Amino acid sequence: xxxxxxxxxxxxxxxxxxxxxxxxxxxxxxxxxxxxxxxxxxxxxxxxxxxxxxxxxxxxxxxxxxxxxxxxxxxxxxxxxxxxxxxxxxxxxxxxxxxxxxxxxxxxxxxxxxxxxxxxxxxxxxxxxxxxxxxxxxxxxxxxxxxxxxxxxxxxxxxxxxxxxxxxxxxxxxxxxxxxxxxxxxxxxxxxxxxxxxxxxxxxxxxxxxxxxxxxxxxxxxxxxxxxxxxxxxxxxxxxxxxxxxxxxxxxxxxxxxxxxxxxxxxxxxxxxxxxxxxxxxxxxxxxxxxxxxxxxxxxxxxxxxxxxxxxxxxxxxxxxxxxxxxxxxxxxxxxxxxxxxxxxxxxxxxxxxxxxxxxxxxxxxxxxxxxxxxxxxxxxxxxxxxxxxxxxxxxxxxxxxxxxxxxxxxxxxxxxxxxxxxxxxxxxxxxxxxxxxxxxxxxxxxxxxxxxxxxxxxxxxxxxxxxxxxxxxxxxxxxxxxxxxxxxxxxxxxxxxxxxxxxxxxxxxxxxxxxxxxxxxxxxxxxxxxxxxxxxxxxxxxxxxxxxxxxxxxxxxxxxxxxxxxxxxxxxxxxxxxxxxxxxxxxxxxxxxxxxxxxxxxxxxxxxxxxxxxxxxxxxxxxxxxxxx
Numbered sequence: 001x002x003x004x005x006x007x008x009x010x011x012x013x014x015x016x017x018x019x020x021x022x023x024x025x026x027x028x029x030x031x032x033x034x035x036x037x038x039x040x041x042x043x044x045x046x047x048x049x050x051x052x053x054x055x056x057x058x059x060x061x062x063x064x065x066x067x068x069x070x071x072x073x074x075x076x077x078x079x080x081x082x083x084x085x086x087x088x089x090x091x092x093x094x095x096x097x098x099x100x101x102x103x104x105x106x107x108x109x110x111x112x113x114x115x116x117x118x119x120x121x122x123x124x125x126x127x128x129x130x131x132x133x134x135x136x137x138x139x140x141x142x143x144x145x146x147x148x149x150x151x152x153x154x155x156x157x158x159x160x161x162x163x164x165x166x167x168x169x170x171x172x173x174x175x176x177x178x179x180x181x182x183x184x185x186x187x188x189x190x191x192x193x194x195x196x197x198x199x200x201x202x203x204x205x206x207x208x209x210x211x212x213x214x215x216x217x218x219x220x221x222x223x224x225x226x227x228x229x230x231x232x233x234x235x236x237x238x239x240x241x242x243x244x245x246x247x248x249x250x251x252x253x254x255x256x257x258x259x260x261x262x263x264x265x266x267x268x269x270x271x272x273x274x275x276x277x278x279x280x281x282x283x284x285x286x287x288x289x290x291x292x293x294x295x296x297x298x299x300x301x302x303x304x305x306x307x308x309x310x311x312x313x314x315x316x317x318x319x320x321x322x323x324x325x326x327x328x329x330x331x332x333x334x335x336x337x338x339x340x341x342x343x344x345x346x347x348x349x350x351x352x353x354x355x356x357x358x359x360x361x362x363x364x365x366x367x368x369x370x371x372x373x374x375x376x377x378x379x380x381x382x383x384x385x386x387x388x389x390x391x392x393x394x395x396x397x398x399x400x401x402x403x404x405x406x407x408x409x410x411x412x413x414x415x416x417x418x419x420x421x422x423x424x425x426x427x428x429x430x431x432x433x434x435x436x437x438x439x440x441x442x443x444x445x446x447x448x449x450x451x452x453x454x455x456x457x458x459x460x461x462x463x464x465x466x467x468x469x470x471x472x473x474x475x476x477x478x479x480x481x482x483x484x485x486x487x488x489x490x491x492x493x494x495x496x497x498x499x500x501x502x503x504x505x506x507x508x509x510x511x512x513x514x515x516x517x518x519x520x521x522x523x524x525x526x527x528x529x530x531x532x533x534x535x536x537x538x539x540x541x542x543x544x545x546x547x548x549x550x551x552x553x554x555x556x557x558x559x560x561x562x563x564x565x566x567x568x569x570x571x572x573x574x575x576x577x578x579x580x581x582x583x584x585x586x587x588x589x590x591x592x593x594x595x596x597x598x599x600x601x602x603x604x605x606x607x608x609x610x611x612x613x614x615x616x617x618x619x620x621x622x623x624x625x626x627x628x629x630x
Contacts, residue, residue, distance in 0.1 A: 002017070002021070002222050002223070003224075003225065004122075004202075004222060004223070004224045004242065005225065006120075006122060006227060006237045006238065006242060007227065007237055009246070009249060009250060009253065009551070010551070010553055011242045011243075011246075011249065012246065014242060015242050015243045018126065018222070018242065019129060021200060021222065022126065022130060022133060022135065022200065023133055024198070025135065025198045025199060025200040025220070026135065026136060026192070026194075026198050026199070027136040027137070027138060027163075027188060027197060027198070027199040027200070028126070028130045028135050028136070028137055028138075028199070028200045028201075029137075029138045029139065029140050029184070029199055029200070029202070030123055030126075030127075030137075030138075030139050030202050030203070031139075031140060031141060031175075031202065031203030031204060031205070031208075031209050032140075032141040032153075032154075033141065033143065034204045034226040035123060035202060035203050035204045035209075035224055035226075036119065036120055036123045036139065036154070036159065037118075037119060037120070037153055037157065038117055038118050038119070038120055038238045039116055040116050040117060040234055040235070040526055040532075041116055041231070041530070042229075042230070045064065046116075047109070047113060047116060048063060048064040048067040048068065048109075049064045050116065050530065051063055051064070051105075051108055051109060052064060054108050055105060055108075058097065058101040058104055058105050059095065059097065059101065060091070060095050060097070060105065066091065066094070066095070067087075067091070070087050070090045070091050070094070073090060074086045074087050079172070080168055080172045080173060080174050081169055081172040082144050082169055083145070083146050084109070084110075084144055084145055084149060085106075086144075087144065088105065088106040091105070110145075110149060110152060110153070113145075114152075114153060114156040115529035115530050116529065117153070118157070118234075118235065118239065118522060118525070118526070119157035119159060120238045121238065121239060121241040121244075122224075122238070122241045122242040122243070123202070124157075124158075124159065124241070125241045125242070125243045126202070127159065127161065127162070129243075131161055136163045136188070136192070137161070137162040137163055138162060138163055138165070138166065138184070138188070139154070139162060139164070139165045139166065140175060140181070140184060140201065140203075141166070141167050141168065141175075142168045142175050142180070142208065143167050144169050145167060146167055146169055146170050147165045147166075150165050150167055151165055164187075164188075164191070166180065166183070166184050166187075171183050175203075175205075175208040175209065175212055175213070176205075176207060176212065178212040178215050178216065181201075181212060181213050181216040181219055182216055184199070185197070185199065185218040185219070197218055198218065198220070199218050199219045199220070200219075200220050200221070200222065201213040201219055201220070201221045202222045203221070204223075204225060204226040206223060209221060210222075210223045230533075231526055231530070231531075231532055231533075232257070232533065232534050232535065235519070235523060235532075236252070236519075237253075239252060239518065240252035240253065240515060240518060244515070245511045246511075246557065247508065247511040247512050247515065247557055247558075248511045248512070248514055248515040248518075249515065250515070250546075250554060251476070251511070251512040251513070251514075251515030251516050251519075252515035252516070252518055252519050253515075254542060254543045254546050254547075255512065255515070255543060256515060256516040256519030256520065257519065257534045257539035257542075258536075258539050258543045259288070259291060259477070259516055259520075260291075260519065260523055260534050260539075261453075261534050261536035261539055262288070262438055262453045262454075263291055263292045263296065264295065264534070264536070265436075265453045266278070266288075266292055266296075266406070266436050266453075267292075267296050269406070269434075269436050269451060270300065270406050273406065273434050274404055275300075275402070275405060276301065276402030276403065276404055276405070277301050277303070277399075277400070277401050277402040277404075277405040277406070278292075278300050278301070278302045278406045279302075279304075279305035279399065279401065279405060279406070279408065280292070280302065280303070280304050280305060280408045280409070281305050281307055281407060281408065281416055282305070282306050282307065282308070282481050282483075282484060283308075283478045283479065283481045283483070284410035284438075284473075284477050284478050285304065285305070285409045285410070286304050286478075286481055287477050287479050287513070288408055288477070289302065289304050289408075291516070291517075291520050292408070294520050295520065295523075295524065297528075301400075301402075303399050305399060305407070306484045306496035306498065307420075307484055307496070308416065308483050308485075309327060309415050309416050309419065310483065310484070310485060311388075311392075311484040311485060311487065311496070311497075312392070312416050312419040312420055312423075313327055313339070313419050314339055314340060314384065314385065314388050314486055315385060315388035315389045315391070315392040315423070315486075315487065316385060316389065316422065316423040316426075317340065317382070317384075317385045318381070318382045319385075319419075319423050320418075320419050320423075322445075323418075323445045324374065325362075325367065325370060325371070325374075326445060327415065328362050328370075329363045329370075330362070330363060331361070331362055332358070332359060332361060332362070333351065333356055333357070333360050333361070333362060333365070334358040334359070335362075336373075338485075340377065340380060340381045340384045340385075341384050342377055342384075343380070346377070346380060350373055350376045350377060351373070354369055354372065356369070356373070388486055388487060389423065391486075391488060391489055392423075392494075393427075394487075394489065394494035395487055395494035395495075395496065397494075398493070401431060402431070403430060403431060403432065404431075404432050404434065405431060405433055405434070406433075406434045406435075407433050407435050407436065408436045408437070409437055409438075410437065410438045410439070410473060410477060410478075411437035411440050411441070411452060412437070412439055412440065412470065413440070413441050413442075413443035413446060414435040414437065414440060414443065414446050414448055414450040415443070415446065417433050417446075417448050417450060418445065418446040418448050420433060421433045421448050433448060433449070434450070434451075435448060435449065435450030435451065436451055437450060437451065437452045437453070438453055438454055438473060439452045439453070439454040439455050439456075439462075439466040439470070439473075440452025440455065441455070441457065441463070442457040442460075454466050454540065462540070462544070464616070464617050465544045465548060468547070468548060468597065468598050468616060469544075469548075469599075469600075470596065471563070471572045471595075471596025472547060472558055472561075472596070472597050474563070474596075475505060475561045475563050475572060476508060476509065476512045476513070476558070476561070478509070479509070479513070480506065481498065481501055482498045482499030482500050483499045484499075485497050485498070485499055505561045505562055505563070508557070508560075508561050547597075547599065547600075548599050548612075548613035549599065549603075549609065549611065549612070549613060550599060550600050550603050552603060552604070555573060555599075555600040555603040556604060558573065558597065558600060559571060559572050559574055559597060559601065559604055560572075560574060563596070570594075570596070571596075572596040572597050572600065573595050573596060573597040573598075573601040574604070575591060575595075575601050575602075575604055575605040576591070578605055581605075598612065598616045599616060602615075602616075
């Protein structure tokens with residue numbers, strides 16, 4: 001017996017084997033409930049509970065109890081031939097319902113089944129593959145819903161390309177005793193006009209779908225165990241296909257629930273603050289923008305705010321003069337000219353004066369010398385700032401920002417919010433910005449009001465986990481949008497000047513963001529129809545459990561993601577060969593320190609599944625203690 005466990009993350013071999021099995025058979029059959037159609041309730045009886053209010057409107061109180069009792073009574077009389085019509089005939093008689101109200105109540109049960117269920121994406125992809133291979137497709141179900149009822153449920157989930165549906169109530173035989181498989185085999189022989197047929201059946205019941213199917217010589221079977229638990233657990237495992245790329249499945253299962261919880265957190269914080277506008281800062285904010293609107297059902301006034309630390313500091317450098325150095329210290333010297341649009345001849349003359357090379361990093365130069373350079377360029381910097389400030393303010397006016405405006409971004413220290421708030425305060429604008437970040441760290445230069453979802457200055461229990469994987473978040477939660485360098489006026493309208501988008505990690509972005517988007521589509525569907533809740537703490541813990549102790553395949557895929565660090569192209573976690581570090585041990589310490597994902601880097605370098613994150617935490621603690629004592 002072969003088992004398909006949809007809880008597995010790396011399903012490439014299972015997907016290939018399943019396709020191989022399908023090719024061997026003439027007909028592929030599927031169980032319906034808990035295999036093809038997934039009810040998002042803990043128990044099917046919950047469907048009846050959800051109908052209580054509607055039933056009261058048509059004159060039936062205590063509907064759930066009466067519906068269960070009716071099914072038992074009718075089953076005792078009709079046996080395996082019991083169907084939904086029989087059940088509602090009994091309810092009509094017992095409750096003296098008019099014909100039209102009885103019909104409305106029965107229709108509502110079918111509608112509730114549709115509202116409270118999703119399709120298993122793995123089965124849907126199997127169906128498509130069966131058609132590609134020109135296989136006959138059938139459904140077999142032990143159920144009181146007849147063929148027409150089941151066809152309506154499948155059609156609601158966009159499943160319509162199949163050859164036949166067999167329901168136990170239509171033929172008076174069931175899978176559990178094996179007779180329904182005998183019936184199906186004989187009927188399909190007649191339909192295909194062949195005496196020897198081979199049928200592959202896929203279902204979730206060991207007895208009914210596996211062992212009983214195999215007792216018929218025409219059938220073989222595959223076991224796809226049902227997944228118990230909350231609607232959240234079911235969406236995670238049934239919502240993304242076994243055939244989907246590895247990163248798409250990982251993003252759907254591990255990243256998307258956290259992003260969903262973050263969007264719900266933004267909603268709560270914005271309501272509490274009384275925000276009348278929410279601005280999503282590019283670039284990562286532009287990724288959260290459509291997801292938040294989808295999750296919050298478009299109830300807020302939102303906009304993408306095309307901005308960057310570079311564009312906002314460029315427009316406010318005279319206001320933010322005291323914090324220019326912390327921003328530029330990790331940049332190349334040549335970046336100063338780009339940042340403030342300084343004429344080349346002026347720029348070169350100043351750097352010749354102080355014997356500074358353009359390719360140098362600012363941190364390599366004495367801060368006193370950098371201060372002198374900035375003072376020499378002050379007039380040009382201020383002139384550029386005044387021009388840019390006018391353009392930026394015109395752009396903000398177009399965005400119609402409110403008196404209390406929430407600013408959403410991935411984080412981390414809220415520098416963009418700080419630059420903008422200080423600028424608005426300096427010109428007397430009564431606008432209060434509230435930063436809502438995926439993760440937020442303390443910054444002595446920034447005393448703005450800001451909060452972090454994963455970690456914050458007030459409660460940084462997850463700080464090291466976020467620091468460990470910060471570059472993973474930055475590089476997969478970002479659409480293909482270039483950085484904003486400045487603002488310009490065209491035909492009286494302010495426009496951001498956006499650099500060309502990087503195509504360095506296009507495939508990674510496509511797979512991960514598609515997985516997150518798929519999750520949101522299903523979560524919103526369930527939220528609108530039957531309610532849906534993601535346990536935020538559990539989702540975050542599950543995500544960090546994977547990122548802190550990554551499997552090798554994930555470490556390689558995410559670790560190879562390239563990104564621009566100033567003028568340099570780096571990768572999130574790409575170590576050199578271990579023999580290189582044996583010869584150059586100091587470079588190992590430097591590479592680990594500067595890599596974007598420490599546990600991913602070590603997993604790739606040392607190969608063994610060791611507790612690298614715990615080692616990382618210990619080393620961080622050791623460095624902190626040394627800095628304290630020395």
